Amino acid sequence: MGCAEQESGNGTTDGKKEQMDSGSAAGDAVLACVRCSKLARLQCPKCLELKLPRANGAFCSQDCFKAAWGSHKVVHAESKRAVIRADNPQDQIAEALSRGWLYCLQKGQHRSGRAPNFDWTGDLRPYPISARRFVPENIPRPEWASNGNASAEQYSELQNSVEIKTPEQIQRMREVCKIARDVLDAAARAVKPGVTTDELDEIVHEATIAAGAYPSPLNYHFFPKSCCTSVNEVICHGIPDARRLEDGDIVNVDVTVYYKGYHGDLNETYFVGKVDEASQLLVQNTYECLEKAIAIVKPGVRYREVGEVISRHASLAGLSVVRSYSGHGIGELFHCAPNIPHYSRNKAVGVMKAGQTFTIEPMINAGVWRDRMWPDGWTSVTADGKRTAQFEHTLLVTETGCEVLTARIPTSPPVFPWLS
Numbered sequence: 131m132g133c134a135e136q137e138s139g140n141g142t143t144d145g146k147k148e149q150m151d152s153g154s155a156a157g158d159a160v161l162a163c164v165r166c167s168k169l170a171r172l173q174c175p176k177c178l179e180l181k182l183p184r185a186n187g188a189f190c191s192q193d194c195f196k197a198a199w200g201s202h203k204v205v206h207a208e209s210k211r212a213v214i215r216a217d218n219p220q221d222q223i224a225e226a227l228s229r230g231w232l233y234c235l236q237k238g239q240h241r242s243g244r245a246p247n248f249d250w251t252g253d254l255r256p257y258p259i260s261a262r263r264f265v266p267e268n269i270p271r272p273e274w275a276s277n278g279n280a281s282a283e284q285y286s287e288l289q290n291s292v293e294i295k296t297p298e299q300i301q302r303m304r305e306v307c308k309i310a311r312d313v314l315d316a317a318a319r320a321v322k323p324g325v326t327t328d329e330l331d332e333i334v335h336e337a338t339i340a341a342g343a344y345p346s347p348l349n350y351h352f353f354p355k356s357c358c359t360s361v362n363e364v365i366c367h368g369i370p371d372a373r374r375l376e377d378g379d380i381v382n383v384d385v386t387v388y389y390k391g392y393h394g395d396l397n398e399t400y401f402v403g404k405v406d407e408a409s410q411l412l413v414q415n416t417y418e419c420l421e422k423a424i425a426i427v428k429p430g431v432r433y434r435e436v437g438e439v440i441s442r443h444a445s446l447a448g449l450s451v452v453r454s455y456s457g458h459g460i461g462e463l464f465h466c467a468p469n470i471p472h473y474s475r476n477k478a479v480g481v482m483k484a485g486q487t488f489t490i491e492p493m494i495n496a497g498v499w500r501d502r503m504w505p506d507g508w509t510s511v512t513a514d515g516k517r518t519a520q521f522e523h524t525l526l527v528t529e530t531g532c533e534v535l536t537a538r539i540p541t542s543p544p545v546f547p548w549l550s
Contacts, residue, residue: 163190165198165319166541176206197312200333200340201320207329219373223257226372231258234369237507238278238352246505252363252515256506257371260328263335263348263356271344272388272464278352280464288466292459294485299392300526303461303487306343306387307394307524307535311542313337314385314396317357318543321400323377327359330383331370338387346386346393346464353508358384358397365452365493365501365510365518377403380413382520386464393464395489396536399519400545408496409517414548415447416494416519419472423490427525427532433470433478440492441474450499452518454510457490460524473499484529491522 161170161184170188172195177187186205189195195202223245232241233256246256265271274280283289295303316337317330335356338345345356353367360368360382361375368382375381384397399413419440426439441451457470471478472492497516504511512518526533544550 161185161188163194164188164202165194166190168194174202176203180206182206196340198316198319200337201316204320204325204329204333219255219257222372222374226258226260229260231260231372233257234259234354234371234506234508238354238369248505250515251502251511251513254362254364254511255373256369256504256509257373259354259369259371262354263332265339265344265348269339269342269344270388270391272346272350272393274350275344275348278349280351283463283465286463286466288459288461288463290467292467292480292483292486292488293461294483295461295487295526296485299461300485300487302390302392303394303524303526303535306389306392307396309338309341309343309389310385310387310394310396310524311536311539312341313343313387314383314398314536315539315542317383317385318398318400318545321375321381321383321402321545323379323403324374326372326374327361327368327370327381328372330359330381331355331357334383334385338385341387341389343387343389346388346395347384350464357386358382360384360509360518360520362517363512363515365495365512366455366520367508367510369506369508375402378405378409379403380405380409380517380519384520384522388464391462393460393462394536395460395464395491395522395524397491397520397522398545399521411447412449412494412496412517413519414546415444415449416492417521417546417548419443419492419494420490420521420523423472423492424523424525424532424534427482427490427527428530429482429484429527431482433468433480433482434476436490437471437473437476437478440472440494444492444494450495450497452493452495452499452501454501455491455493457488457522459486459488461487482527484527486527487524487535489522489524491520493518493520 163170168190172189174187379402382399386395451473459466495518497514500513524535
């Protein structure tokens with residue numbers, strides 16, 4: 131990654147001198163920073179080299195340029211894609227295989243050059259995946275980073291008792307959740323037709339590493355990527371691959387980061403280009419399900435009440451709630467007690483107490499609630515092939531209610547029209 135250059139005059143990046151145009155793409159028009167919308171006085175040198183629109187590479191400061199690099203560099207890759215038709219899956223697959231990418235099988239522990247056979251429930255198919263991404267040695271990492279083994283988490287006493295965190299632990303949770311929010315926002319800015327989910331994973335990976343954190347999903351029980359990308363009928367745990375997002379898709383990006391010994395977890399579902407009305411309503415209803423569930427979180431509330439609130443709102447719209455996956459405790463462990471189902475009449479035991487941290491992450495389907503597993507052992511899809519959406523936050527129970535540790539911030543991209 132180089133440095134942004136002054137909007138006028140000469141600049142130097144990575145030892146190479148660039149001659150800059152003092153004008154903008156529209157004469158003397160004022161440009162806004164692509165990250166924060168402030169007045170832009172710097173320009174991405176790579177965009178200039180590729181002769182891309184100046185508005186796409188304008189930044190207000192070096193800090194904004196560096197923070198946006200993970201998502202911004204996708205613009206450069208897009209300019210080189212003309213040789214591969216975005217609407218031709220076979221071209222995409224052949225190109226990926228030519229680079230040595232392979233299909234993922236056996237819960238991430240095996241690769242194959244042949245596409246798996248399966249009674250697919252919808253239109254989506256798995257594509258080849260890239261090699262595991264590198265994590266610098268100086269980045270502290272969880273137990274599974276080297277061998278996929280999460281036995282310490284599995285046998286921890288916190289699987290059976292809910293931890294009440296100290297003020298120092300809570301501050302660590304705030305730090306890691308802020309990083310997780312920034313990382314997810316970087317991915318959100320890159321979602322558009324033609325971008326591969328592997329590219330979204332690269333953005334997540336690099337933004338996480340840049341923050342001095344480790345991408346928690348990477349090698350967790352052999353999961354091969356740094357985030358989950360779940361498209362259309364994929365409920366959760368979709369593996370980023372060579373497939374290019376298409377106009378009309380919806381995609382969930384699920385990010386968890388590990389920093390100073392703690393995990394922060396969140397996800398959102400995004401629109402890709404122009405999306406049909408039914409999908410828009412599905413995504414908005416799912417967002418509302420999470421918001422309504424968060425609204426009841428406070429000391430003394432039973433965990434099982436979360437599912438009642440979510441199911442009630444989803445059913446009023448004719449939607450169903452996935453039952454195979456739940457919210458979970460989080461902190462020094464990626465997953466621990468409490469278990470928080472999202473469906474009604476569940477049997478969750480216990481009540482919320484101040485100092486607890488956990489996730490709520492409803493998965494809402496347009497059709498039936500049942501799910502099926504792809505041959506990769508991770509990708510969960512709707513049994514009828516209809517679309518599904520999900521949103522997730524990490525929460526802290528306070529004395530009077532709750533704090534949304536992964537809440538959207540002023541710089542979060544305005545991707546949801548109902549929040550405008």
